[in-house]
Amino acid sequence: MEYLNPQYVLFAGILAIILLDFLRHSAKSDKKAFLHYLTAAVFGLAFIFDILYGNMDISLFSEVSYSQFVVGFMLFISFFVYLFIISDKNDHSIALDISYLSAVLGSTLVVISSNLISLFLSIELLSIASYALVYMYKSGNALEGAVKYLSTGIISMVILIFGISLIYAGAGTLSFSSLHVISYLPFIAGVAIVIAGLGFKSTLVPFHMWAPDTYEASKSSVTAFISSVSKAAGLIAMIRIFFFALPVSSAFVTVLFLSIALITIFLSAFLASVQDRIKRILAYSSISQAGFAFISIAVLTTRGINAAIFYIFAFAVADAIVFLAYDMFENKKIIYKKQSNSITQVSRISAIAFFIGILSLAGFPPTIGFFGKLLIFYALFSSGYFLVVILTFFALLVSTFYYFNILSEMHVVDKIIKNKNKIKIKTEQRIKETILIILTLALFVGVIFA
Numbered sequence: 256m257e258y259l260n261p262q263y264v265l266f267a268g269i270l271a272i273i274l275l276d277f278l279r280h281s282a283k284s285d286k287k288a289f290l291h292y293l294t295a296a297v298f299g300l301a302f303i304f305d306i307l308y309g310n311m312d313i314s315l316f317s318e319v320s321y322s323q324f325v326v327g328f329m330l331f332i333s334f335f336v337y338l339f340i341i342s343d344k345n346d347h348s349i350a351l352d353i354s355y356l357s358a359v360l361g362s363t364l365v366v367i368s369s370n371l372i373s374l375f376l377s378i379e380l381l382s383i384a385s386y387a388l389v390y391m392y393k394s395g396n397a398l399e400g401a402v403k404y405l406s407t408g409i410i411s412m413v414i415l416i417f418g419i420s421l422i423y424a425g426a427g428t429l430s431f432s433s434l435h436v437i438s439y440l441p442f443i444a445g446v447a448i449v450i451a452g453l454g455f456k457s458t459l460v461p462f463h464m465w466a467p468d469t470y471e472a473s474k475s476s477v478t479a480f481i482s483s484v485s486k487a488a489g490l491i492a493m494i495r496i497f498f499f500a501l502p503v504s505s506a507f508v509t510v511l512f513l514s515i516a517l518i519t520i521f522l523s524a525f526l527a528s529v530q531d532r533i534k535r536i537l538a539y540s541s542i543s544q545a546g547f548a549f550i551s552i553a554v555l556t557t558r559g560i561n562a563a564i565f566y567i568f569a570f571a572v573a574d575a576i577v578f579l580a581y582d583m584f585e586n587k588k589i590i591y592k593k594q595s596n597s598i599t600q601v602s603r604i605s606a607i608a609f610f611i612g613i614l615s616l617a618g619f620p621p622t623i624g625f626f627g628k629l630l631i632f633y634a635l636f637s638s639g640y641f642l643v644v645i646l647t648f649f650a651l652l653v654s655t656f657y658y659f660n661i662l663s664e665m666h667v668v669d670k671i672i673k674n675k676n677k678i679k680i681k682t683e684q685r686i687k688e689t690i691l692i693i694l695t696l697a698l699f700v701g702v703i704f705a
Contacts, residue, residue, distance in 0.1 A: 261301040261326055262367070265360040268297030269353055276349045291341050294352040298334040298359075305330060321564050325491060326363045328568045329484050331697075332575050333359045335690045336483070339579050340476045342686040351391055358384035358480070362488035365495075371419050371429040371449075374492055378415070378456065382408045385485055389473045400472025407455055407465035415452035421445030431495060449496060450512075456489030458542045459549055460519040467526075470538035475582035478534075482541040482578060483571035490548050490567050494560055497552055512553035513643055519546030520650040527657040531591055533584075536657055537577055540616055543654050544570035550647060551631045554638050562630035569615065569627035569698075576612035576694045580605040583687060592661060602684060608691035610662065615698045617658040618651060623698045 272290050305327050337355055361381030368374035386408065390401035423429055425442025454462035470478045520543050527539035548570065551563035583605045615624035628651065635644045 261305040264301040269356045302330040322366045325366045336480045339690050354384045354387040365488040388477045400469040403465050404469045411452045411455035418445045418448030457545050463542050467538040471534045475578050479575045479578035483575040487567045487571045516546045516550035524654040559634040562634040566627035569623040572697050573612045573615040580609035604688040608695045
């Protein structure tokens with residue numbers, strides 16, 4: 256049953272959509288609707304086969320213990336983000352289906368890569384498809400965002416190639432399973448450079464510069480994918496490198512990466528606190544979440560890796576929720592923080608989902624974000640990084656400031672109780688609200704994986 260691997264299902268889905276687009280001669284709108292339904296079905300099949308056959312090996316790709324869970328949550332989030340995107344009245348082209356499936360395929364291949372070449376190709380497949388998704392909505396801002404994303408992507412690609420070549424020069428192999436015994440200088444330098452290249456994908460400081468502008472310029476539903484699934488893939492790639500390539504005793508490397516993580520959290524918190532636009536605040540919030548995940552990865556212990564994987568799932572779901580909910584607000588021209596008190600007039604359900612998503616990102620119980628941060632603190636504490644625990648807790652308090660800055664403007668509960676007026680809800684909005692309800696429930700149900 257090896258052919259039922261979810262990656263094969265996604266690839267077959269892409270080929271089927273391309274083929275059917277050429278062969279099907281029905282009305283243009285009917286053909287698009289059919290292919291959208293087919294794409295949704297591909298996600299469903301891939302998710303089912305991940306559960307049933309998620310432990311298969313694929314040549315240069317081999318699974319590790321966490322891969323089935325990670326691929327599963329990537330497919331779960333991607334499916335609902337896709338449904339949200341196509342529920343718009345916009346005339347979506349078939350290129351959306353192909354680009355989106357390609358991006359998801361790339362992200363899942365990152366998870367199971369066992370070779371630096373396969374990891375690089377997977378990341379580039381994800382990146383190229385993501386550039387197309389950003390540009391799909393052909394506004395001036397979308398073009399600007401796509402160009403910035405593409406420019407930093409090219410820089411990241413060059414850095415990754417250079418780092419991989421140094422690793423090969425020092426190790427004589429590109430297989431993850433053979434890297435952990437190597438300690439030559441070119442190899443260590445190569446690993447550091449590869450991590451820097453992946454830092455662009457994961458929006459770690461100082462490689463984050465593209466993210467706020469690209470996130471703001473993109474359609475929010477596309478940003479939901481980039482900030483959740485795409486970013487998760489970059490962080491998982493780091494775990495693959497860390498887990499196999501770095502010896503546990505690398506104290507200097509650990510301190511260096513812990514410092515990068517703390518700087519990422521503190522700097523993003525400061526920059527978010529001085530923003531006036533809601534979407535830029537959310538962009539810096541997403542950068543901060545990557546810092547929290549990276550701080551757990553940098554511990555270089557099994558407990559730290561497990562905490563990081565769980566937290567990546569936690570913030571990916573929450574990020575998807577807040578950006579999808581904001582997509583509905585943005586369509587009503589709610590752009591600035593001072594306009595936050597108007598969001599309940601757009602949709603009460605999306606306002607509540609946005610509110611809960613923010614609480615999860617801030618780490619408030621009983622959301623999954625709280626348990627994710629708790630696991631990170633436990634991983635740091637059990638490894639003896641007591642100073643880092645204190646600094647991380649202080650960073651958490653600082654980051655909470657800009658979250659409450661938004662929530663204080665919203666008055667969600669108060670507005671919903673006082674506002675008795677009925678809001679006219681269209682079918683399109685009902686679909687979006689249903690998606691937000693399902694994802695919001697995942698913030699609580701997902702706690703069982705902690």
